[in-house]
Amino acid sequence: MISAESLALFVLACIALGATPGPNVALIVGTSLKHGRQAGILTAMGVNVGLIAQLALVAGGLAYVVEAFSRHFDLVRYAGAAYLVWLAVMQWRSAGKAVEAPAPSAHAAFGRGLAVAFANPKTLLFHAAFLPQFVTNTADPVPQIALLAAIFAVIALVGDMLWAVVADKARAALKGRFTLVADRVSAGILVGGAALLLAAGRR
Template sequence: MISAESLALFVVACVALAATPGPNVALIVGTSLKHGRRAGILTATGVNVGLIAQLALVAAGLAYVVETFSRNFDLVRYAGAAYLVWLAVLQWRGAGAGREAPMPSARAAFGRGLAVAFANPKTLLFHAAFLPQFITDRADPVPQIALLAAVFAAIALVGDVLWAVVADKARAALAGRFTRIADRVSAGILVGGAALLLAAGRR
């Protein structure tokens, strides 16, 4: 079993990671600024379903899947960056529409989050290298990795929902004549997420 010290250190590391903005957070914040809390939380849900799938692959020890992502690292992240830029263009063109802007369906918001989660291959490679560092019993690693994956997923979901809520509060504060500013900030955040994907390296 994992020692209490290792688990506590892992929780601290997970909280720090959840508080660090990346492409997933950029999508969640950008969506919440444009469309509100519900759309942001649905997007966060999609992101975290993708995250759970990645963690499950790592916990199951499917090294060949990780290797496939590694071989196609650049292709996947370029596609993800292009997708974020496309979403940014849509939001920039709709700047100022405010609360009359068409709300994405639940399926669309969820799908965006899921797509961007899988468009960042570095997260899968990171999990494959990160989780095993906290294992204390090398003789029986699978249950420990599964536990660590579950803890990571829970903290990530809470963190992403908090990002959505905070962004929605900012949207409310910028309502009215500042709506266009909020929409363009939202588009800028999405472009920033694309830049983070493009800047991502294998190390």
């Protein structure tokens, strides 16, 4: 069994990671600022389904999948960065228009989150290195890694939902004549997410 001290340290580390903005958070915040809470939450759900899939691969010990992501590390993150830039351009072009661009459908918002989650191979590699550090039973690590992955997934989902809600509150505050500012800030955040992906190294 994992000790209470190790588990508490793991939870604190997960909270700290969830509070650190990255490409996933950039997409969630940018979407909420532009299209509101519902679109942001659906995007967060897509991000976290992708995260859960990655955690499942790590918990299942599928080393060959992690290795495949590692081999194509640059290609995957370049594609993800290009996608975020494309979204940013679309948001910038529609900024401040009298007729607001329609919010993405539920499937589209969810799909965006899922795509960006898988476009960051560093997340998968990080989990493959991070979770085993808290395992005490090295002879049969899978159950403990699965437990840690589940805890991480719950904390990440709650954190991403909070990012979506906070961004929606900011959007409400910037309504009216500040709509142009909100739209362009949203586009800028997405570009920032792309920059973070491009800056990501293997270590």
